[in-house]
Amino acid sequence: MKRLENKVALVTGGNSGIGLSTAQRFAEEGAQVIITARRQQVLEEALAIIGHGAMGICGDVADIAHHAQVARQVRRDFGALDVYVANAGVLTIQDSAAVSPTEFDAQFSINTRGVFFGVQAMVPILRDGASIIVTSSLASGRVLQGHAVYAGSKAAIEAFARSWALELKDRRIRVNVLVPGPVDTAIVEKLGVPEADRPAFLQSMADRIPAGRLGDPEELAAAALFLASDESRFVNGAELRVDGGMFLG
Template identity: 65%
Template sequence: MSSLKGKTAVITGGNSGIGLATAKLFAREGAEVVITGRRGQVVDDAVREIGAGAVGFPGDSADPAHHRALAGFVRERFGGADIYVANAGVITITASSDVTEAEYDQQFAINARGTFFGVQSMAPVLRDGGAIICVGSLASDKVLDGHPVYAGTKAAIGAFARSWALEFKDRGIRVNMLSPGPTDTAIVEKLGVPPEERAGFEAMMAGAIPLGRFARPEELAQAALFLASDAGSFVTGINLRVDGGMALL
């Protein structure tokens, strides 16, 4: 397949989960892929898994200096980029009454601040006619228990994306938000669900999803490919929910 042949794609948080699945698919579709992540060894492992000449650039997405350095690297190495996927994110599920300042600051720093300054830094090296995909969440529209801060960060990303869709229109750069529902990634373990309880947790969640199951990371990657490729050439400013219909309930 070659729908992204000749394109350079930068994917933050491309070392795991949806980001890794997207990086693999984009590479198979012919793109030169650059991924970021906080842990150098994990990034290196992901680069080997992606293959196809993928490049890793470790760093902290909450740090604007990391994004400026990444943009400089992409300009020097590839002459620019065509696709930017702002995917890096964290989640802590906590009721508002129990949210600590550290939890609040971490989620806003990585999810919202990281997305904003990532796009600010990458926009000058993004070629005209390119695409920006901001990974949001079902939680930005649907109230979920224990998600108030996370939902706020993702709602902010949605507001950024709508603004950027107009801000970059004269350059032909399309900006869209991709909002996953529950997805089968390592985040389930990070939420504190022990392995022996995973089946029960998934069954409970499936009951709240019209399609009756979690998404696969590869399904989110296919949606990202649509938004990044010529297949989505007349699509900008949307929030594409890939949630199995969960937002309807």
């Protein structure tokens, strides 16, 4: 039997990178998958990749009204939710002295506020025994240059997750944190690395990882599947680091 057979799973930011790979893996394992994304075109492109009857809802996780809309639609179409992956996030690398209030607010609105109010909206439609997975970052616990604001936004959601694990214990809803290290996704292009410099940039990052390479989105998806499935039924309030050992360096 597939590990998420007859489960309903929602992945925010499921249009690319770790979110897309997670949505694909969940669908392959039998889940009815719903993804969210900010742009309709990329949403439709992702749904074509995922297949398996996946559906999408367009909206911005920084908008509280979006979460209420998603919850209403999931309840209407599927009755309840079994897995919620709060994955959507943004990263802007900037030394603290140069961070503007606008840049600060943009990261906290999506990475922190969006996660908090997303979970708040989904809890009433989660089945007892459901799984919540929050995607954080290696940066939350290890200092990386230019990551101060991003790190703060991710550290906050780890604190949220610990509180939620206890707040939701009477309903046996598990809350765990997926903590990725560097993963070879479109984030590299977003950092402004020229294509000609990409191999050297990736190698310099790989040299800092005991595993000797960056992670693949599929490896993060496998970890997310573990946290979503009954295989992790005794795992709660945990931070699962999938970083090739980089946190140790």
